[in-house]
Amino acid sequence: MKNVGQTDKWIRIILGIVLLSMFFFVEGNAKYFGILGIIPLYTGLSGNCMLYKLLGINTRKDN
Template sequence: MRMDKNVGRVDRWIRVIIGLALLSLPVFAEGNLKWLGLLGLVPLLTAAVSRCPLYSLCGIRTCSSEKAK
Protein backbone atom coordinates (compact mmCIF):
# COMPACT_ATOMS: atom_id res chain seq x y z
CA MET A 1 0.00 0.00 0.00
CA ARG A 2 1.39 3.37 -1.01
CA MET A 3 1.52 6.12 1.60
CA ASP A 4 0.73 9.34 -0.29
CA LYS A 5 0.72 12.64 1.53
CA ASN A 6 -2.72 14.03 2.25
CA VAL A 7 -1.94 17.01 4.52
CA GLY A 8 -1.18 20.37 2.89
CA ARG A 9 1.13 23.16 4.03
CA VAL A 10 -1.50 25.31 5.79
CA ASP A 11 -3.01 22.24 7.42
CA ARG A 12 0.45 21.21 8.66
CA TRP A 13 1.05 24.61 10.30
CA ILE A 14 -2.36 24.49 11.97
CA ARG A 15 -1.53 21.03 13.32
CA VAL A 16 1.82 22.26 14.65
CA ILE A 17 0.17 25.18 16.45
CA ILE A 18 -2.55 22.97 17.95
CA GLY A 19 -0.01 20.32 18.92
CA LEU A 20 2.23 22.82 20.67
CA ALA A 21 -0.75 24.37 22.44
CA LEU A 22 -1.84 20.97 23.74
CA LEU A 23 1.69 20.11 24.82
CA SER A 24 1.78 23.30 26.87
CA LEU A 25 -1.24 22.18 28.94
CA PRO A 26 0.89 20.47 31.62
CA VAL A 27 2.58 23.81 32.28
CA PHE A 28 -0.61 25.84 32.68
CA ALA A 29 -3.29 23.33 33.70
CA GLU A 30 -3.88 21.59 36.99
CA GLY A 31 -5.16 18.14 37.82
CA ASN A 32 -6.26 15.69 35.17
CA LEU A 33 -6.00 18.22 32.35
CA LYS A 34 -2.23 17.78 32.37
CA TRP A 35 -2.56 14.38 30.71
CA LEU A 36 -4.52 15.89 27.83
CA GLY A 37 -1.31 17.60 26.84
CA LEU A 38 0.02 14.30 25.55
CA LEU A 39 -2.65 14.43 22.85
CA GLY A 40 -0.56 17.19 21.31
CA LEU A 41 1.80 14.52 20.01
CA VAL A 42 -0.83 13.32 17.52
CA PRO A 43 -1.15 16.53 15.47
CA LEU A 44 2.62 17.06 15.64
CA LEU A 45 3.27 13.57 14.31
CA THR A 46 0.73 13.88 11.49
CA ALA A 47 2.23 17.26 10.57
CA ALA A 48 5.74 15.80 10.53
CA VAL A 49 4.83 12.99 8.12
CA SER A 50 2.23 15.00 6.11
CA ARG A 51 -0.20 12.13 6.43
CA CYS A 52 -3.38 11.82 8.46
CA PRO A 53 -5.02 8.37 8.81
CA LEU A 54 -8.41 9.94 9.50
CA TYR A 55 -8.17 11.95 6.26
CA SER A 56 -7.45 8.71 4.40
CA LEU A 57 -10.57 7.06 5.81
CA CYS A 58 -12.73 10.07 4.91
CA GLY A 59 -11.14 10.65 1.50
CA ILE A 60 -9.94 14.14 2.42
CA ARG A 61 -6.81 15.65 0.84
CA THR A 62 -5.60 19.17 1.64
CA CYS A 63 -2.43 19.07 -0.44
CA SER A 64 -2.04 19.46 -4.16
CA SER A 65 -1.93 16.16 -6.06
CA GLU A 66 1.42 17.03 -7.73
CA LYS A 67 3.26 17.32 -4.40
CA ALA A 68 1.55 14.29 -2.88
CA LYS A 69 3.82 11.82 -4.68
Protein backbone atom coordinates in the same frame (compact mmCIF):
# COMPACT_ATOMS: atom_id res chain seq x y z
CA MET B 1 0.93 8.83 0.73
CA LYS B 2 1.00 12.36 2.07
CA ASN B 3 -2.42 14.00 2.22
CA VAL B 4 -1.97 17.08 4.44
CA GLY B 5 -1.45 20.47 2.77
CA GLN B 6 0.88 23.25 3.92
CA THR B 7 -1.73 25.36 5.73
CA ASP B 8 -3.18 22.25 7.33
CA LYS B 9 0.33 21.19 8.44
CA TRP B 10 1.07 24.49 10.18
CA ILE B 11 -2.29 24.53 11.96
CA ARG B 12 -1.69 20.98 13.19
CA ILE B 13 1.87 21.72 14.32
CA ILE B 14 0.81 24.83 16.26
CA LEU B 15 -2.19 23.04 17.78
CA GLY B 16 0.02 20.11 18.76
CA ILE B 17 2.56 22.35 20.47
CA VAL B 18 -0.17 24.25 22.34
CA LEU B 19 -1.79 21.02 23.55
CA LEU B 20 1.54 19.48 24.56
CA SER B 21 2.41 22.60 26.54
CA MET B 22 -0.74 21.98 28.60
CA PHE B 23 0.93 18.86 29.96
CA PHE B 24 3.70 20.97 31.47
CA PHE B 25 1.84 24.12 32.53
CA VAL B 26 -1.66 23.02 33.64
CA GLU B 27 -2.35 21.59 37.08
CA GLY B 28 -4.59 18.62 37.90
CA ASN B 29 -6.06 15.99 35.62
CA ALA B 30 -6.66 18.47 32.77
CA LYS B 31 -2.95 18.38 31.98
CA TYR B 32 -3.30 14.87 30.60
CA PHE B 33 -5.33 16.23 27.69
CA GLY B 34 -2.03 17.75 26.62
CA ILE B 35 -0.79 14.30 25.64
CA LEU B 36 -3.37 14.37 22.84
CA GLY B 37 -1.18 17.05 21.25
CA ILE B 38 1.05 14.28 19.97
CA ILE B 39 -1.54 13.39 17.31
CA PRO B 40 -1.81 16.74 15.47
CA LEU B 41 1.92 17.35 15.93
CA TYR B 42 2.77 13.99 14.34
CA THR B 43 0.33 14.39 11.45
CA GLY B 44 1.57 17.92 10.83
CA LEU B 45 5.22 16.92 10.78
CA SER B 46 4.71 13.75 8.74
CA GLY B 47 2.15 15.21 6.31
CA ASN B 48 0.08 12.04 6.60
CA CYS B 49 -3.28 11.77 8.37
CA MET B 50 -4.89 8.34 8.69
CA LEU B 51 -8.35 9.84 9.31
CA TYR B 52 -8.07 11.85 6.09
CA LYS B 53 -7.05 8.66 4.30
CA LEU B 54 -10.08 6.78 5.62
CA LEU B 55 -12.41 9.62 4.60
CA GLY B 56 -10.74 10.17 1.22
CA ILE B 57 -9.68 13.74 2.03
CA ASN B 58 -6.55 15.27 0.52
CA THR B 59 -5.60 18.89 1.26
CA ARG B 60 -2.16 18.59 -0.32
CA LYS B 61 -1.57 20.32 -3.63
CA ASP B 62 0.63 18.35 -6.00
CA ASN B 63 3.61 20.30 -7.31
